Amino acid sequence: METKATIIRKYAEATLETKVDIICKYYPQIDGIINARIAAMKYIIWEEKEKNRRVDYGELGVRVQSRNGYSDPTGNEASFRANLESAIRKCDFSGDILEGIDNSEKIIEEAYILKDMMEIQHLYELQVDCRVSEERNLFQKYLNQEMNLTDIASSCGIEYHSAVKKITKIRKSVKQEITEILEVASCHVGTK
Template identity: 35%
Template sequence: MAIQLVDDYAAADAGGKVDIICRNYPSFLGMLDSRIEGLVYTIETDRACSRHSDRGALGVRVQTSGTSDPTANTGISETMTRDALRTCDFSSGVLEGTENEIDYMYEAYVIRDMRKAYFLFNTQMCILKPKEKALFTSYINGAKDAAEIADELGITQESARLKIHRAKKKVKLSMLHCMQTKDRRDGKCRQEKQISLM
């Protein structure tokens, strides 16, 4: 499920990205953390397979120093890989010796963007009035459905759905403005960089 979430997010336009955050809000960060752990496991397995094939047909590893601690080495390697994936800083060579280095990097960048968008979404909810924010937050967190909100406010379910929709629309429009401003700025930076390279 976390893999599909990342794939869907990467393929979505800005509005679709906001919708994905809304639909998966309560478990969004957990799914991203799950995917990072899945990538750590995959990368470590990929590296182990590469090391194994580098040993040749015998597959025998000879320890020469007598001071090796395989458990500590594995833990350190996994921590370095995890940190590199979270920060998208691959300068330490954590992906060297893997077959899918570019794919791992791409997915790490998408996950970083997803995390940033999630936190932007949280800050954009502050544009809502306090009661509107409380209603919307309880809905997207899964604490209450439209029927429970309607009962609590003494309105029809249709009116509750409309209030939820309006709140989502306000947050989405604010997010889209921020995302499009970032895209315009990034595009301008890329154009300036291309011009300076000419």
Template identity: 30%
Template sequence: MAAKNGFVQGYASSQIDERVEIIFKNFENFIDLVDMFEDNICDQITEEKRFNRRAEIGECGVRVQTSRKSDPTFSQASNHYDNIIDIRRGDLDKLLEYTDDAEGHRDEIETLELMRRDYTTVTSAMSVLSPKDRNELKDVLNKEKAIVDIIESTGNLYESVKSRLYRNRRKVKIQAKELIELRMGKAA
């Protein structure tokens, strides 16, 4: 939980340049991380709601199933799916009803949505590069190739490959920053 809060809260408090660097650093699994944090918050919300509803009606915490009609596994999966749908639609009022920290959850969910939008913006910003340079940069960011692999395939010197990757990364960062600022309504 602390790692999640640190990563998501750190992202939320970062400036645009820093957010783009976080995306670059975690490029190969950035969306997987966002999905993981989203799943975690959905589970947390489900548990809080379940506990608070039971406490509200005075249940002591021990439940015995006697009807044989419920399917707890299906119910849990259905609740999780419904929570994901509510998050993606932005229907947070209903989702956060009966939770302990509605505002904290809302902030985290909004940050996760911001992370998704920023990632999409960074990948879109790569269009400023030629297809060859774009693929080369994506391969390095996805850790599919190292600089040594690029040197071997292109025959270029280490310094020229390193400089080209740095320039291309900088171009993408500048373009992504401009696009994010436009999306946020800030003047560049």
């Protein structure tokens, strides 16, 4: 099985059509792949920020409150982490959220890749939802790995080969519709 990083890297290097294929192939895992990578990015950023903060204060370990004033390190951390997740998901790194981070360009680039994955997955779901109810139910069960081709053939009372054709036809149609949407959208980016 491919690692999350490998899937994301393949996606980043893929053509529009191949991106749609990747979303289809890893459909049940896409949310988990995206969420796991965002969690890892948050951890990496937080740890680097903390390391830099300790270095700035000349600390060797955990800092103890030394002045009179209100301090809520746990609340500050929770707030920062929530803002960080939102920044990654929305690709909005305004303010100082990545200040002092060594590879901030790489983080921003990966955030855009993850955002693109989320958007294409959402498009995929919408296109699947547009299918006639029987096709939609079968294809969703196939995508979510609730039914394999043998199960589909059995439930529809058709031969295995016909089930393969049926799923291939639906997949091809969904892919074509999404690819057309993406091609039209990419033609309009930056135009007025």
